[in-house]
Amino acid sequence: MRALVTGANGFLGRHVVAALLARGIEVRAMVRSAARLEALGWPSSVEVFRADLRTSRELGRAFEGVDVLLHLAAVVSGGEDAQFAGTVAGTERLLGAMATSACQRLVLCSTFSVYDYSSTRRILDEDSPLHQAPDVYTRDGYTISKWWQERVTRRFVEKHGWDLTVLRPGFIWGRDHAYLAALGQQFGRHHLVIGPLTRMPMTHVENCANVFALAAADARARGQTLNVIDGPGERIWTYLSDYMRGSGQPGWPLPVPYWLAIWMVRLAFATVFRRATKVPSILIPRRLESRLKPLRFENRRLRETLSWTPPLDYQQCLVRTYGPETPPSRGVGAMLPSTGGSGCRLAD
Amino acid sequence: MKVALIGAGQIARQHLTCLKALPEVELAATCDLSPATAEAAAERYGIRAWFTDHRAMLEKARPDVVHVTTPPTSHFRLAVDSFAAGAHVLVEKPATSTFEELETLVRRAQEAGRHLIEDYNYVFNHAPQEILRRIGSGQFGAVTHVEVLICLDILGPGGFADPNSPHPALTLAGGAIADFLPHLASLVHLFVGPHRTAQTVWTKRKPSILPFDEFRAVVDAERGTAALGFSSSSQPDAFWLRVYGERMQATANLFETRLTFDGPRNVPKPLRPFFSGLEEGKTIRRAALSTLLRKFKGPGAYEGLWELLARTYRALADGSALPVTANHVLEVNRMVEALKPREQRP
Numbered sequence: 001m002r003a004l005v006t007g008a009n010g011f012l013g014r015h016v017v018a019a020l021l022a023r024g025i026e027v028r029a030m031v032r033s034a035a036r037l038e039a040l041g042w043p044s045s046v047e048v049f050r051a052d053l054r055t056s057r058e059l060g061r062a063f064e065g066v067d068v069l070l071h072l073a074a075v076v077s078g079g080e081d082a083q084f085a086g087t088v089a090g091t092e093r094l095l096g097a098m099a100t101s102a103c104q105r106l107v108l109c110s111t112f113s114v115y116d117y118s119s120t121r122r123i124l125d126e127d128s129p130l131h132q133a134p135d136v137y138t139r140d141g142y143t144i145s146k147w148w149q150e151r152v153t154r155r156f157v158e159k160h161g162w163d164l165t166v167l168r169p170g171f172i173w174g175r176d177h178a179y180l181a182a183l184g185q186q187f188g189r190h191h192l193v194i195g196p197l198t199r200m201p202m203t204h205v206e207n208c209a210n211v212f213a214l215a216a217a218d219a220r221a222r223g224q225t226l227n228v229i230d231g232p233g234e235r236i237w238t239y240l241s242d243y244m245r246g247s248g249q250p251g252w253p254l255p256v257p258y259w260l261a262i263w264m265v266r267l268a269f270a271t272v273f274r275r276a277t278k279v280p281s282i283l284i285p286r287r288l289e290s291r292l293k294p295l296r297f298e299n300r301r302l303r304e305t306l307s308w309t310p311p312l313d314y315q316q317c318l319v320r321t322y323g324p325e326t327p328p329s330r331g332v333g334a335m336l337p338s339t340g341g342s343g344c345r346l347a348d
Numbered sequence: 349m350k351v352a353l354i355g356a357g358q359i360a361r362q363h364l365t366c367l368k369a370l371p372e373v374e375l376a377a378t379c380d381l382s383p384a385t386a387e388a389a390a391e392r393y394g395i396r397a398w399f400t401d402h403r404a405m406l407e408k409a410r411p412d413v414v415h416v417t418t419p420p421t422s423h424f425r426l427a428v429d430s431f432a433a434g435a436h437v438l439v440e441k442p443a444t445s446t447f448e449e450l451e452t453l454v455r456r457a458q459e460a461g462r463h464l465i466e467d468y469n470y471v472f473n474h475a476p477q478e479i480l481r482r483i484g485s486g487q488f489g490a491v492t493h494v495e496v497l498i499c500l501d502i503l504g505p506g507g508f509a510d511p512n513s514p515h516p517a518l519t520l521a522g523g524a525i526a527d528f529l530p531h532l533a534s535l536v537h538l539f540v541g542p543h544r545t546a547q548t549v550w551t552k553r554k555p556s557i558l559p560f561d562e563f564r565a566v567v568d569a570e571r572g573t574a575a576l577g578f579s580s581s582s583q584p585d586a587f588w589l590r591v592y593g594e595r596m597q598a599t600a601n602l603f604e605t606r607l608t609f610d611g612p613r614n615v616p617k618p619l620r621p622f623f624s625g626l627e628e629g630k631t632i633r634r635a636a637l638s639t640l641l642r643k644f645k646g647p648g649a650y651e652g653l654w655e656l657l658a659r660t661y662r663a664l665a666d667g668s669a670l671p672v673t674a675n676h677v678l679e680v681n682r683m684v685e686a687l688k689p690r691e692q693r694p
Contacts, residue, residue, distance in 0.1 A: 032512040055513045077505075081358045089357075089382035137392040144388075152384050279643070 002026040003216055004066040004103070006053065006094065007073030009035050011177050012109065012169075015209035016070060017046060023213050030062055030073070053090030063101030068216045069094075072109040074149065080141030087145040088152060095156040105222075106157065107215050110150045110168040112201055112227065113143040117290040124201070124295045126168075126225055140281050143290065165221040169208050169228040170201030170297065175321050177205070178247065181291050183240050185282050189251035194282075194292050195258030196237035201229045201297035204317035207310040214306055226302045230310040230317075233297055246322030258294055349373055349664060352411035352435075354402050354426050355418030356380040356389035359440055362647065363415050364393045366654045372661040377409035402426055406433035413438060413664070419516030420527070424449045431460040436664065438465045438657075441530035443677060445520060447685040454674045465660055465672045468534035468680070470587070472652035472659070472671070475600035475607040476538060479591050482598075482609070483539075489594030490571075494539040496532045497577040497588045502558070509556040521688040522550065523559040525578045531587075532576045533683040539591055540572035542679040546686040553581050559692050567683065576687065587649075603649050605642055606635040 003020050007013040008029030020027050021043070028047040031037065037048065049062045053073055063069070071094065075086025098106070112124070119129045131139065136147050150166060157164040171180045182200045185192040203211075211228050215221035234242075240253055266285045281287040302308055312320065349372050353360055356378045367373045377397040380386035390398035399405035406414070406429060414430040416423050416439040424444050427437045437457070443466040444450045457464040470476065482488040502508045508515045508524035520526035536543070548565040552558070561580035567573065587602035596611035608631045613620050647654050659671040 034511040052512045078507075081361060084385065084388065085357050085382075088384045088388070092382055092384055133391045134394070137388075148384055148388060 001067050001217065002028060002065055003068045003070055004028045004030060004049075004062055005070045005072060006030045007071075007109075009037060009040060010072060011174070012172055012205055012208060012212075013072045014040055015174075015205050016072060016212045017042065019206075019209040019213035020070075020216065021045070023217055025213065025217060028062065028066060053094050054086055056093075059094055059097035060100050063098055063103045066101065066103045068105040068107065069098060069103055070107045070109070070212055070216055071153070072212075074109070074146065076142060080144065083141040083145040084148065088148040091149050091152050095153065098162075099156065099160055104161075105163045105216075106153070107165045107167060107212060107221070108150065108153050109212070110166050111142075111146045112168055112170045113139075113290060114147045114150055114168065115290075117293045117295070118286050120293075120295060122296060123298060124227075125298045126227055126301050138284075138286060139290065140287055163222045165215045165223070166225040167211060167215060167228050168225065169203050170233070172203055172205050172208050173321065174205030174317075175325065178243050178321050180239070183236060183243070184256075184292070185280075189249065191240060191251060191253045193236055193240060193253045193255045194261040194288075195294050196240075196253075196255040197235050198258060198292065198294040199233035199235055199297065200239060201227075202233050202239075203228050203230045204310070204312055204320065206320060207312055207317070210311055211302065211306070211308060214308060218306055220305055224301075224305055226305060227297070227299055228302060229297055229299045230312075230314070231299065234314060242318055242322075246318060258292060261292075262288060349412045349661065350376040350410065351413045351415065352377040352379065352405055352409050353389070353415040353417060354379045354405070354430075355416060355422075355440075356385045356398075357382075358417070360389060360415075360417040362650045362653055363417055363657070364389060364395075366647065366650075366657050367415075368393050369654075370658060370661050372665045376411050377405050379405045403429060406430060406435070411435050413661075416440060421445050421516055421519055424453060427453055427464070428456055431456045431462050431464075434460065434462065436463045436465070438467065438660065440467050441534075442466075442520065442526065442684065443530075443681065447681055450678065450681050454678060457674060463664070463670060464674050464677060465670060466530065466534075466677045466680070467653065467656065468530065468672060469650060469652035469656055470531050470602050471534050471538050472655035473602050473649075474605065474651060475598075475602060476535060476589065476652075477655070478607060479589075479598045479600070480538065482596065483593065487611070488591075488596045488598070491539045491591055491593050493573045493575075493592040494536055495575045495577075495588065495590040495592075496535045497575075497579065497586075498528055498532065499579045499582040499584070499586045499588070500528075501583060501585060502580050503554060503556050503561060509558055511557055514557065518558065521692060522563070523692070525550075525558075525560055525563045525580075526688065528578055529684045529687055530680060532578070533680045533687065535589060536567060536569065536574040536576060537676075537680050537683060540567075540574055541570035543567045543569045543574075543683040543686060546683065548687055548689065550689040560689065563687075565687050567686075569683075604635060604639040606632060606639070608632065608635075 003025050008017050009031045017027050028049050030049045030051055032052050033050045075083045114130050116129045116131045131147050184194045207230050208228050265283055265288050269285050351373050367375055375395045378386050378389040378395055379399040379402045383400050386398040397409055414435045414437050416426045420442050423439050427439055430437045502524050517524050517527040545568045546565055550560045551562045552560050553562055563578040565576040589600045591598045596609055598609050600607040608628045610624050613623055615623050663670045
């Protein structure tokens with residue numbers, strides 16, 4: 001079995017590559033032309049395909065001999081328009097190329113951000129309401145582009161009759177990516193913690209990658225949409241304390257009840273920020289809700305569909321994140337067939 | 349007035365947000381090579397039709413005005429097709445890749461009896477317009493010199509210097525900086541008129557895929573002189589405009605709302621710097637607050653685009669003079685042409 005992985009050198013992507021290899025799946029890793037890969041330590045069996053979804057003309061070649069696409073690539077920085085162009089138009093171009101190939105199987109990395117937190121009550125799971133147009137355009141650029149990416153993908157799947165698995169991870173955390181948007185607002189060294197007892201929908205990057213590799217290989221994942229979280233999540237206060245201790249960052253956390261923060265933001269929005277163009281997300285009520293609304297998060301469908309339990313528990317994840325470094329190629333269950341040197345095969 | 353837009357990414361959202369608010373405008377269609385980009389723009393702004401083929405859009409939507417907001421190298425053919433379909437064209441800067449293309453475009457517009465308008469949004473920001481008002485009232489005196497300098501980090505990741513996906517502007521003579529020349533030239537033209545001669549310095553200070561990252565020029569124009577510049581290295585980001593008159597001087601940062609005037613005062617001459625400093629400090633404090641509020645309450649630094657579009661559509665509706673004419677566009681672009689580097693590498 002051969003998998004094409006987009007965004008393969010990204011934070012999640014590099015762990016997905018390791019998890020696929022650990023399952024004995026051949027990997028073609030799509031990375032941008034200027035990407036530096038030396039530090040990733042990929043074995044020579046990883047075939048590197050250099051392309052940019054925004055501009056490359058020969059994406060069709062990337063699908064030669066590929067059985068499953070794991071589409072992780074997304075632009076997560078820059079302005080709203082740059083994110084849309086990179087994530088959505090890039091997905092259109094990628095799937096347009098897939099349509100010319102024999103590949104029929106696709107695993108999409110979506111996100112919890114496609115859920116409409118404002119309309120969700122108590123429990124957020126796969127049956128929770130999604131954003132609707134045109135309301136989605138009041139959200140941040142990341143949400144708009146990921147919502148559209150899923151929409152575009154489902155249209156392609158419907159048109160071409162492909163097998164699709166949509167995985168929606170919560171906050172993905174791990175080494176060098178431990179500070180999460182749900183922690184509130186950072187002011188210098190100090191943290192405004194909104195709703196300190198709220199549990200966060202979170203998945204450690206190695207657990208998350210393990211789900212992606214499983215979904216690529218397991219027929220039970222076909223046609224499924226699954227939220228990817230390790231469990232009910234840690235409380236913000238607990239996680240922030242572990243973050244500050246683990247990263248060695250000094251500073252003080254200042255707790256604010258969620259209800260107080262949301263009412264203050266609603267009042268400010270109604271009076272001052274309504275027509276704002278460049279206000280921080282945390283000052284826009286619906287965006288604040290999508291980061292911090294206290295809900296219960298469940299991964300029951302993931303556990304039942306794929307018989308999955310997270311390979312690493314929270315304490316092990318803390319060690320992986322803040323302890324001595326473990327190379328990604330030796331991640332969760334990474335029983336590499338043969339590392340055979342550190343070079344990679346170049347396909348483009 | 350039916351309006352369509354070609355190129356629904358990047359700057360398009362600023363145009364559509366403004367157009368949605370104009371009473372003379374009925375947004376008829378959007379068009380983009382990416383179906384999702386075209387559809388998202390249509391859905392977001394309540395536009396009933398979207399297309400991926402601009403010719404199909406021109407035929408089916410029959411717009412009165414077309415906004416061309418694609419990368420600059422595609423402007424020419426899109427504008428030509430729009431004129432042929434009987435539409436006025438409002439094109440993002442730079443209007444064309446070369447001056448020859450612009451001359452052809454102006455000719456096509458005249459043959460079709462339509463207007464070509466290039467977006468000189470910063471000319472219509474509050475600060476240049478307020479300076480212009482004071483010049484008109486006589487209190488500023490005749491303008492002798494103008495300085496325009498953009499300090500903008502265009503070397504950061506994901507922008508013009510992205511090595512993974514070369515920006516379309518890099519094909520222009522001068523590279524990414526050429527994208528900003530119409531801003532500089534249109535402001536110089538506003539205060540001292542068409543240029544007569546220009547001397548330029550194009551250099552590169554830092555390693556990147558850009559052909560140049562620094563630009564300076566001195567221009568002799570019909571009503572005065574000008575110094576123009578672009579710096580990728582100087583920080584923080586700023587857009588400085590300084591206008592020197594016979595009785596007053598004005599300083600503005602067009603990325604903010606800061607605008608200060610210095611002129612004669614009814615105080616003994618030795619005390620003039622003291623009172624000038626006090627007043628300038630007060631003005632800057634007020635500007636700091638209004639810059640913040642401008643971000644919260646309106647289009648921010650794009651306020652000039654809103655003003656330009658409002659004036660343009662009023663003029664098209666009642667047949668009065670347009671704020672940007674074809675002659676105006678030709679004069680500004682003659683200056684742009686004179687500012688371009690002779691070689692594409694330093």
